[in-house]
Amino acid sequence: MTSPGIALQGAVHLNETILLPNLRLALAAGRWTVLLGPSGVGKTTLARLVAGLPTGAQLEGTMRADDGAPLDGRVAVMAQDDQLLPWSSALANVCIGSRLRGTRPDWTRARALLDAVGLLPLAERKPGRLSTGQRQRVALARTLYEDRPVVVLDEPFSALDPVTRYAMQDLAANLLTGRTVILITHDPQEAMRLAYAAFLIGGPDGASAVETPSSPAPRPADSPEIFAAQAVLLRRLTGATAPDTGIAA
Structure with a gap:
């Protein structure tokens, strides 16, 4: 499987409102690129454009x-x-892509992924009997099950406690090695743990690069270089403001 690099150039607009002018964004092949910025600035819009999903915005470029x-x-x-089907079990939700495509689900792979995210004993539970964090882990397993060369993760670990979050970050980084990954997060530490490259979305340039640690990801949570990079990023984020676009981040 070859994972491509992706280049976006132009302006993203919603009706008459320009969300991201002068955008130049390069997503490195086979690497994790992190998008940061205040809510409403257009991070999710960019990711949906890459994924070809419906969005009210358009890329003029x-x-x-x-x-x-x-x-x-x-x-x-x-x-x-998490967008889990409430009438299906956790295991069936992991395989929903196969069912929608009319192909035979790979139950062995699905169970292995549920085991990896620590939920195999709950495989037959429906979403209503799972916690928010457990539902998020099922959604992660479902995404990993799809086995695509390009993966968009939109705040994938936000509902998890810190210990589980670090474990899931490590798992995703391991299982998505060699994939082109776009990670959207509001967590500076998470960004500096996982990013090969990072961009602050918004402003007159559309996207501006953020310096990331030079060591391979995922980096230890207590790494001094993460703390240093996180401090620089926080200073930049503190001065960022989001336009009132009427759409979510």
Whole structure:
């Protein structure tokens, strides 16, 4: 499986409102790129454009994969909302992509992924009997099950306690090695743990690069270089303001 680099250039607008002018964003092939910024600035909008999902915004410009192939069918998405089917078990929710495509579910792989996220004993539970954090882990397993070269993770660990969050970060980083990953987060520490490259979304330039640690990710949570990079990032985030666009981050 070849994971492409992706380049976006142009302006993102919603009706008459320009959300992101002068956008130049390069997503490195086979690496994790993190998008940060205040709520409402357009991070999720960018991710949905890459994934080809419906959004009220449009890119007036170009979006290209560096291998020249279309992105259709090559992107898996984990949305902010877990979007689990309430009438299906956790195991069946992991395999929902197969069911929608009319193909035979790989139950062995699905169970292995539920085991990896610590939920195999709850495989037959429906979402209503799972906690918010457990539901988020099922959604992560479902995203990993899709086995796509490009993966969008929209605040995938936000509902987890710190210990589980670090474990899931490590798991995702391991299982998505070599994939082109777009991670949206509001957590500076998470960004500096996982990012190969990071961008602050918004402002007159659309996206501005954020310096990331030079060591390989995932980096230890107590790494001094993470603390240093996090402090710089926090200073930049503190001065950021979001336009009132009427859409979510």
